[in-house]
């Protein structure tokens with residue numbers, strides 16, 4: 001397993017990250033937001049998303065990468081290797097941000113990837129396999145309720161390609177209409193052009209903040225992800241008769257809002273009953289119609305997220321939630337007008353040889369590291385369907401994410417970039433996945 | 437108690453309501469809406485509200501009334517009596533409509549009042565005291581969270597006049613800014629000009645759909661209101677740490693959304709525990725922040741409405757809700773960042789002599805009638821603070837209100853208009869309230 005000479009030539013001291021530039025880029029990118037700083041809100045195909053995409057493409061060009069975009073706006077920046085016929089090694093993440101979130105989630109893995117390329121170029125490294133930076137379209141489900149839209153499509157999801165033809169956002173704007181606004185004139189038949197064949201990439205890597213407190217608590221610099229928890233999301237709707245909040249007496253009511261409140265608490269109960277710390281469940285969206293103080297809710301809409309590293313255990317929680325929804329509807333005489341499992345993805349495992357390459361890189365850089373599970377999902381979950389996959393985590397402040405307080409120090413980011421760069425270099429020289 | 441000749445000259449057969457016109461007016465008014473038919477949404481000072489106000493003023497002018505508006509847009513149409521120095525007899529209601537509601541709530545009492553005037557004119561009646569039709573500004577709390585804004589101000593609420601200086605809507609538009617959009621350029625010091633002195637009116641009457649099922653169920657044509665239930669509204673906010681729905685494990689959470697769900701169910705419990713059918717409580721608004729499927733709610737906002745005909749019992753429910761909010765916040769380690777009682781009004785009693793005049797009118801018209809309580813509040817609740825008050829209810833379909841299915845038949849509306857007209861006539865001839 002001796003690495004070839006050109007890999008070891010990357011001595012830790014020769015690998016210097018331009019921290020100032022990376023921090024400036026993070027700060028500049030965060031200004032493309034629909035809510036005031038320190039919060040960031042950058043929603044798929046919005047004006048701010050378009051500006052941010054332009055910013056990323058410019059950085060890729062400045063790094064000397066040749067840039068292309070696919071039909072839905074996944075952006076690829078390639079550094080041609082000396083053997084361009086071989087499958088490339090890819091890395092990347094997303095830059096969309098849910099409402100009122102922070103500036104590091106996803107962003108670190110896109111700007112960090114470009115900086116890893118810059119760093120390898122500065123160090124004089126020449127890749128054999130091409131290296132590719134990917135910025136994925138809509139990792140967050142904010143606008144169309146579909147998480148990892150870009151990578152899911154890259155992984156060849158026919159289901160998604162078909163669903164997108166009918167998909168609309170909360171303002172009833174179609175996916176195609178929104179894309180057109182952002183400059184992507186998608187024809188239905190172009191969607192399958194986005195699909196990548198299995199084997200298109202030799203390996204896929206993603207650098208990301210941990211979004212949990214473990215690395216910070218334990219003072220460890222690098223997390224090496226061995227598996228990504230399996231997420232599922234469910235849309236639920238209850239309907240009752242509504243009516244005037246003063247005039248309809250309590251026994252005559254069938255309040256869709258109270259049904260939703262009961263189900264939210266039932267989700268928590270079933271998750272806790274699983275007995276495993278790894279089971280989580282969240283009601284992040286709960287909306288009442290008509291939403292007036294003097295009107296009994298006639299409709300309620302919930303969106304439930306539940307995840308586990310054990311797919312079977314997670315699916316059993318979903319079944320219990322479904323049973324509760326049925327029971328609540330019956331007891332409260334409301335109609336369960338929707339119980340739709342939007343997605344119910346299997347967990348993904350990192351490739352053994354990539355885990356190994358990341359460990360070697362961290363050791364080479366003398367950085368403390370540990371194997372861990374990703375409880376958040378990432379584009380890597382879908383890239384794993386078409387490519388060997390690995391993820392690098394760095395510590396973030398108190399594990400905060402999806403809120404303005406999200407923070408990662410530039411030193412921790414630089415450590416992540418170096419591990420990424422070394423791993424990319426190592427894999428770009430590898431003959432087959434499993435060798436180094 | 438013999439009524440004067442000019443009252444008895446109004447024989448039932450001479451009192452014919454122009455049902456076709458009234459129905460057409462109801463239908464026309466319902467088209468000024470921000471949501472599609474059959475729903476109606478007409479929010480204070482919106483473009484549609486401005487158009488609807490113009491429509492009402494035109495109808496008043498066509499009825500020969502002299503029209504004036506006060507600073508906040510309460511609209512008054514006067515028919516001068518033969519003794520204009522005497523306090524006038526007034527009647528009216530509102531035309532604003534909460535989101536996705538119906539076309540009869542309030543509207544019947546405004547269009548019905550104008551038709552009562554037309555009918556009295558057609559019959560040759562000449563009032564002694566002037567008769568006045570009032571269209572109140574914002575009976576519904578939709579936009580600024582303040583119910584009966586216009587009548588509350590007419591009743592001399594200094595508290596409201598002061599609060600309005602700081603009041604903003606959900607989009608952070610100030611009350612004054614919204615009013616300006618609608619053409620009302622209000623100066624702070626003009627607000628107290630809206631106040632009416634006690635005794636400004638000899639009597640105030642309001643015609644309204646029941647918004648409950650009693651009259652329809654029992655086949656009774658006219659409800660004569662003896663008291664209006666006392667409403668209270670409360671704003672609550674919980675705050676937690678939020679975070680990523682995948683990454684933050686269950687024991688580390690303090691979910692502001694689940695705190696809200698628990699409080700909504702606690703409201704129901706305390707209301708049911710009161711032991712009286714007359715106690716009601718509703719959570720009509722429950723909002724989560726940031727409102728993303730993969731984000732733990734870091735903030736929740738509830739608006740609670742609770743009412744009773746017994747003020748003390750209702751206030752005890754409010755105390756229990758407050759205690760629950762405190763307990764839930766403690767157990768869930770969230771912050772109870774707001775528990776604000778927005779209003780906590782006392783119930784209002786109808787004037788004995790006006791009840792009597794309404795009963796006489798119904799008998800004279802040979803209409804079945806019954807004494808009843810209003811569980812919904814109305815502008816009459818506030819007019820009762822400055823004037824003797826009475827209310828006339830008519831049946832409505834299944835008791836539906838605040839939703840598109842709200843309906844009252846034109847025959848029932850015509851019955852209500854006739855009782856209103858006769859009562860207005862009777863009171864306009866009365867020397868002091870209590871005589872006929």
Ligand SMILES: [Mn+2]
Nearest residue numbers: 098105140402
């Ligand atoms: Mn995210």
Ligand SMILES: [Mn+2]
Nearest residue numbers: 105106139378
């Ligand atoms: Mn992310």
Ligand SMILES: [Mn+2]
Nearest residue numbers: 541542576838
């Ligand atoms: Mn109403």
Ligand SMILES: [Mn+2]
Nearest residue numbers: 541542575814
């Ligand atoms: Mn009303």
